[in-house]
Amino acid sequence: xxxxxxLISSSKAGDTPYLSHALSWMKSLxxxxxxxxxxxxxxxxxSYDDYHRKVADALESLDVELDSAHHLSDPASALxxxxxxxxxxxxxxxxxxxxxxxxxxxxxxxxxxxxxxYIGWSAGSNVAGHSIRTTNDMPIIQPPSFxxxxxxxxxxxxxxxxxxxPGHHGETREQRLLEFTCVDPLMPVVGIQEGTALKRQxxxxxxxxxxxxxxxxxxxxxxxxxxxxxxxxxL
Amino acid sequence: xxxxxxLISSSKAGDTPYLSHALSWMKSLxxxxxxxxxxxxxxxxxSYDDYHRKVADALESLDVELDSAHHLSDPASALxxxxxxxxxxxxxxxxxxxxxxxxxxxxxxxxxxxxxxYIGWSAGSNVAGHSIRTTNDMPIIQPPSFxxxxxxxxxxxxxxxxxxxPGHHGETREQRLLEFTCVDPLMPVVGIQEGTALKRQxxxxxxxxxxxxxxxxxxxxxxxxxxxxxxxxxL
Numbered sequence: 001x002x003x004x005x006x007l008i009s010s011s012k013a014g015d016t017p018y019l020s021h022a023l024s025w026m027k028s029l030x031x032x033x034x035x036x037x038x039x040x041x042x043x044x045x046x047s048y049d050d051y052h053r054k055v056a057d058a059l060e061s062l063d064v065e066l067d068s069a070h071h072l073s074d075p076a077s078a079l080x081x082x083x084x085x086x087x088x089x090x091x092x093x094x095x096x097x098x099x100x101x102x103x104x105x106x107x108x109x110x111x112x113x114x115x116x117x118y119i120g121w122s123a124g125s126n127v128a129g130h131s132i133r134t135t136n137d138m139p140i141i142q143p144p145s146f147x148x149x150x151x152x153x154x155x156x157x158x159x160x161x162x163x164x165x166p167g168h169h170g171e172t173r174e175q176r177l178l179e180f181t182c183v184d185p186l187m188p189v190v191g192i193q194e195g196t197a198l199k200r201q202x203x204x205x206x207x208x209x210x211x212x213x214x215x216x217x218x219x220x221x222x223x224x225x226x227x228x229x230x231x232x233x234x235l
Numbered sequence: 236x237x238x239x240x241x242l243i244s245s246s247k248a249g250d251t252p253y254l255s256h257a258l259s260w261m262k263s264l265x266x267x268x269x270x271x272x273x274x275x276x277x278x279x280x281x282s283y284d285d286y287h288r289k290v291a292d293a294l295e296s297l298d299v300e301l302d303s304a305h306h307l308s309d310p311a312s313a314l315x316x317x318x319x320x321x322x323x324x325x326x327x328x329x330x331x332x333x334x335x336x337x338x339x340x341x342x343x344x345x346x347x348x349x350x351x352x353y354i355g356w357s358a359g360s361n362v363a364g365h366s367i368r369t370t371n372d373m374p375i376i377q378p379p380s381f382x383x384x385x386x387x388x389x390x391x392x393x394x395x396x397x398x399x400x401p402g403h404h405g406e407t408r409e410q411r412l413l414e415f416t417c418v419d420p421l422m423p424v425v426g427i428q429e430g431t432a433l434k435r436q437x438x439x440x441x442x443x444x445x446x447x448x449x450x451x452x453x454x455x456x457x458x459x460x461x462x463x464x465x466x467x468x469x470l
Binding site: 010011012014015044045091094132133134135136137138139140141142145146159161163165167168169170171175176177178179180182183184194 | 245246247249250279280326329367368369370371372373374375376377380381394396398400402403404405406410411412413414415417418419429
């Protein structure tokens with residue numbers, strides 16, 4: 001059965017309400033009355049209960065039955081009961097740490113590979129990539145490995161932005177991704193701006209939204225990917 | 236023998252030349268004619284030779300003999316030949332990965348604990364802390380552990396800055412450090428702005444430079460540390 005993924009850059013785009021810019025994309029995956037499991041583990045300074053409620057409220061118009069993994073004693077063994085998983089943003093290291101802790105890394109790879117739908121945003125999109133080595137997040141907790149779900153065979157950089165506060169000397173996003181390509185020149189990285197997403201349907205991959213994406217791989221630095229571009233070659 | 240450390244936030248402050256704002260602080264540790272070892276491993280998109288040359292040029296006025304670790308087959312066993320180590324900035328994950336690879340983590344802990352001087356900036360200051368869990372850098376390579384040199388018993392956040400590009404939805408620095416204190420509420424984090432440094436002399440710790448530092452620990456969030464403040468209580 002073919003994979004069905006929606007990897008959203010960020011929960012918000014500009015001043016629009018939480019997740020609202022992505023609802024029409026989600027609608028193509030979330031059928032009315034279907035059962036989905038929310039994974040809240042990227043949330044650190046918000047309680048899992050509050051996070052679950054916030055997402056359920058945002059998806060109200062989709063008529064989805066949304067359980068949260070933190071209410072299940074063994075979420076990995078319960079995956080069969082759901083049509084898809086929704087993996088929220090927050091801290092990527094905390095999310096991956098907890099996915100390993102709950103034996104969800106192998107379970108999600110297997111289930112999503114067999115057709116379970118997957119929607120993630122921000123950290124939830126990061127962990128769908130090959131590893132978390134291109135996250136923007138602070139490494140507040142050490143996961144057993146940087147290897148992630150690998151639902152797509154490349155790295156994702158969500159919240160892609162080239163901006164440097166005037167006079168500040170930290171690295172720009174472009175410099176950070178250049179350094180990644182120095183260390184691992186064979187691995188592609190796709191930077192997706194806020195308000196955009198990657199959608200995979202089987203062997204097809206498309207850039208959703210109206211902003212340019214960027215590809216970094218080896219000597220390829222910041223190659224523009226036009227809105228709507230067919231990126232299936234990266235699969 | 237007492238520890239002698241200078242942990243600089245960044246290699247540059249505003250528009251001043253590379254390392255120039257820190258030369259007067261360095262001068263109190265680097266005696267004329269002394270032998271120091273440069274650790275270039277945080278450099279990723281610059282060659283170690285170029286990085287060595289750049290630092291040697293910046294320190295020319297100090298009359299220091301500066302070797303680089305990448306010219307030594309076993310730098311850990313050569314530490315005895317040097318009065319101090321200079322650990323440059325770049326990518327913190329790459330630096331710590333290479334420190335472990337060259338068996339320098341244990342060797343530096345032992346030697347610096349016994350009086351070898353230590354000067355770091357940016358990533359080089361990060362690894363002097365308890366762990367690298369409060370670095371700002373991208374995790375482009377996975378070190379064996381996030382545990383760092385522990386030359387001070389707290390976390391350091393260099394390049395401290397509270398700035399968010401208008402309309403962008405990534406976390407601010409303050410939010411990132413709040414998340415760290417949620418996960419590890421007992422561990423203090425000291426954020427140091429560009430142009431400042433922490434100087435440890437035995438049991439004394441002082442904030443150098445003319446900009447406020449910030450302490451985060453548990454429910455203590457962004458407590459101001461005045462320029463010149465005595466921070467010895469954190470040791």
